[in-house]
Amino acid sequence: MTKTMFEPSITSRPVYGVLSPGVGSAHLFVADGEGADAVCDLFAKAEAAEMKAASHIIYMPGANGCDKTADLQALGVAQFYRAPSFASAQSRLAKVLADAHMGLQIYAAGTEGLMAQVAALAQAAGLPYEAVQMEHRGSLARRVQCVHCKGVTENVRLDPFHCSHCGLSLFVRDHFSRRLAAFQGVNIDAEDPGQVPASVERFK
Amino acid sequence: MSVGAPKIPVVVAEVVEVNALIKRFRFQRRDGAAMPVFSGGSHVVVEMDDHGTRRMNPYSLMSHPADTLGYEISVRRDEVGRGGSLYMHTHVRPGMEMVLSQPVNLFPLDARAKKHLMIAGGIGITPFLAQMAQVEAMGGRFELHYSVRSPALGAYVEHLQEQYGSRVHVYYDELKQQIDLKTLLKSQPLGTHIYVCGPKGMIAWVKATAAAMGWPALAVHSEEFLAPPVGLAFEVQLAASGKSFTVQPNQSLLEAIEAAGVEAPYLCRGGACGQCETDVLRCDGHIEHNDHWLTDAQKASHTKIMPCVSRFRGAALILDR
Numbered sequence: 001m002t003k004t005m006f007e008p009s010i011t012s013r014p015v016y017g018v019l020s021p022g023v024g025s026a027h028l029f030v031a032d033g034e035g036a037d038a039v040c041d042l043f044a045k046a047e048a049a050e051m052k053a054a055s056h057i058i059y060m061p062g063a064n065g066c067d068k069t070a071d072l073q074a075l076g077v078a079q080f081y082r083a084p085s086f087a088s089a090q091s092r093l094a095k096v097l098a099d100a101h102m103g104l105q106i107y108a109a110g111t112e113g114l115m116a117q118v119a120a121l122a123q124a125a126g127l128p129y130e131a132v133q134m135e136h137r138g139s140l141a142r143r144v145q146c147v148h149c150k151g152v153t154e155n156v157r158l159d160p161f162h163c164s165h166c167g168l169s170l171f172v173r174d175h176f177s178r179r180l181a182a183f184q185g186v187n188i189d190a191e192d193p194g195q196v197p198a199s200v201e202r203f204k
Numbered sequence: 205m206s207v208g209a210p211k212i213p214v215v216v217a218e219v220v221e222v223n224a225l226i227k228r229f230r231f232q233r234r235d236g237a238a239m240p241v242f243s244g245g246s247h248v249v250v251e252m253d254d255h256g257t258r259r260m261n262p263y264s265l266m267s268h269p270a271d272t273l274g275y276e277i278s279v280r281r282d283e284v285g286r287g288g289s290l291y292m293h294t295h296v297r298p299g300m301e302m303v304l305s306q307p308v309n310l311f312p313l314d315a316r317a318k319k320h321l322m323i324a325g326g327i328g329i330t331p332f333l334a335q336m337a338q339v340e341a342m343g344g345r346f347e348l349h350y351s352v353r354s355p356a357l358g359a360y361v362e363h364l365q366e367q368y369g370s371r372v373h374v375y376y377d378e379l380k381q382q383i384d385l386k387t388l389l390k391s392q393p394l395g396t397h398i399y400v401c402g403p404k405g406m407i408a409w410v411k412a413t414a415a416a417m418g419w420p421a422l423a424v425h426s427e428e429f430l431a432p433p434v435g436l437a438f439e440v441q442l443a444a445s446g447k448s449f450t451v452q453p454n455q456s457l458l459e460a461i462e463a464a465g466v467e468a469p470y471l472c473r474g475g476a477c478g479q480c481e482t483d484v485l486r487c488d489g490h491i492e493h494n495d496h497w498l499t500d501a502q503k504a505s506h507t508k509i510m511p512c513v514s515r516f517r518g519a520a521l522i523l524d525r
């Protein structure tokens with residue numbers, strides 16, 4: 001599979017590459033859903049063979065039910081951990097980052113929300129944003145922050161959609177916050193209350 | 205600083221011989237007012253009137269960033285250079301009036317780092333003196349690895365060891381001591397940033413070693429001021445201001461432009477900041493690019509020049525200035 005093509009947009013909108021074997025003392029992979037395929041593709045490369053003994057994969061099935069645990073387990077890396085969700089993997093991730101040394105390579109693959117949250121954790125650990133390799137796979141559903149109530153809604157497919165916290169109708173912008181790891185949603189009928197265009201499934 | 209920015213009129217308050225090669229200078233404002241607070245890693249451009257030649261050399265500020273009563277710099281005597289450091293060593297005395305630029309920081313600490321790993325070579329220690337004081341005051345974590353030729357030339361070693369104890373590691377070339385860089389870089393906690401200031405070779409060595417060990421390029425910071433090299437005299441024509449003149453062997457192109465009465469932008473005067481970038485309208489000959497700002501492709505195209513450090517050989521050079 002090739003990398004997802006994104007429409008050209010504002011510079012704030014993240015763009016992603018293709019995972020490739022990095023040079024370093026240890027390798028941490030975090031993937032969800034179809035992101036597992038990106039990890040498998042990386043390990044299919046000959047140069048990645050010697051990375052296995054120093055690799056740790058943290059995986060969670062996608063919100064769409066896609067679960068490729070078996071494929072990842074079959075890779076035979078030093079550590080494999082399956083978590084039911086990103087939230088439940090967070091304490092493990094925090095521990096891994098706290099114990100790590102410079103030279104650790106970080107890879108994130110799967111949905112945008114997952115990758116953004118991994119990058120935010122890496123940044124909080126003192127790494128530059130660019131230090132995390134990212135490859136998009138699977139769903140384009142977005143993680144969106146309501147700029148009014150600040151609540152975050154996961155897996156947003158429709159635009160506009162109802163904020164799951166305050167209920168406002170939100171237009172999903174390409175404006176993205178690296179710190180919050182979320183796209184920004186703004187009230188679409190603030191000036192003409194009730195004038196809400198029909199929702200379309202923009203993020204499949 | 206650049207065109208139009210106010211300068212700081214100062215008086216030399218103190219000149220101290222640190223060792224056989226290094227002198228320290230302290231400046232205070234002539235009007236007795238406070239100096240601007242700066243961040244560790246900043247430099248100022250010191251203006252000198254060297255017997256009719258105007259020299260403007262950048263020096264890192266080494267005093268405590270919170271010390272607004274004065275600024276301190278250290279100058280290493282360079283016998284073969286164009287004379288700026290020699291002028292500072294032989295002519296500058298307490299009580300003399302001089303002019304400084306506003307402080308500019310091209311080598312700041314990254315506040316997001318969990319730990320600052322500082323690597324200094326020789327006179328490259330100066331920005332770290334201010335940075336360490338700053339990190340210490342903020343309760344941050346740092347470690348200094350300082351390489352010098354000999355104990356006699358180890359400027360500020362005692363002060364640093366006294367102040368910061370085991371966080372300071374000193375290596376003497378004469379005693380065949382060398383930083384064990386690989387071991388050092390292997391054991392750094394995640395979120396460490398490297399800062400290196402020293403000779404070209406040292407910076408390249410640190411950058412290459414870190415890259416080979418998987419350090420992100422953006423976690424490795426360096427600063428190297430190039431002194432404008434001496435060279436052959438050459439002619440230059442400025443299209444916008446309609447002037448032509450000769451750049452003398454021991455004068456930089458930027459200095460020659462300024463001497464012709466044309467205001468040109470600059471910040472570092474050392475080929476590092478990019479501020480002086482100038483479009484080349486015509487180049488019949490060869491530009492000697494000495495900066496580390498332009499990309500290799502830009503350098504090869506001969507359409508841009510950094511007048512603070514670069515020179516020209518050939519028949520005609522016309523700049524858009």
Ligand code: FES
Nearest residue numbers: 473477478480512
């Ligand atoms: S003044 Fe900084 S590159 Fe020339």
